[in-house]
Amino acid sequence: MITLPTIEFSPRLQKKNDKLYIFDEVRKKFLMLTPEEWVRQKFIHLLLQNYGYHLSLFQVEKQLQYHQKTKRTDILIWTNEAKPYFLIECKAESVALSEQVLFQALTYNAVQKANYVGITNGKEYAGYVFLEEEQRYEIIDSIPFF
Numbered sequence: 001m002i003t004l005p006t007i008e009f010s011p012r013l014q015k016k017n018d019k020l021y022i023f024d025e026v027r028k029k030f031l032m033l034t035p036e037e038w039v040r041q042k043f044i045h046l047l048l049q050n051y052g053y054h055l056s057l058f059q060v061e062k063q064l065q066y067h068q069k070t071k072r073t074d075i076l077i078w079t080n081e082a083k084p085y086f087l088i089e090c091k092a093e094s095v096a097l098s099e100q101v102l103f104q105a106l107t108y109n110a111v112q113k114a115n116y117v118g119i120t121n122g123k124e125y126a127g128y129v130f131l132e133e134e135q136r137y138e139i140i141d142s143i144p145f146f
Helices: 035-050 099-112
Strands: 013-016 019-024 029-032 058-066 069-078 084-090 116-120 124-131 136-140
Touching: 019 035, 035 058, 035 069, 035 084, 058 099, 069 099, 084 099, 099 116, 099 124
Parallel strands: 084 116
Antiparallel strands: 013 019, 019 029, 058 069, 069 084, 116 124, 124 136
């Protein structure tokens, strides 16, 4: 697990009916500012600014079917060849990155089949790479660059 770097993050915010909203650059709309949404938007910004990712390759809250249940991945980044590359599960800063959080991300990735999986609470990050030949995940100590 790594501690995420402190980044400059000044999102577009809007107040409506005593509720705060944040602009999502991926979906091009304002969303209610929940603790998890704050982490998601901050992590997207980190990837765009520091790791060479392109906004056009992001998909946020992508629906998927898992055992007749509808689930949603927090962040899914695609390759230029339209293949899943990096799946990230975001939790509020108050949520510890537990085995349960990792299991959730790996469950989603059983459907998506991205090369990399990450979990974050905005303060910490844990990353994994899928080793195709060995059919297993290995811990990595950094966020993958695009």
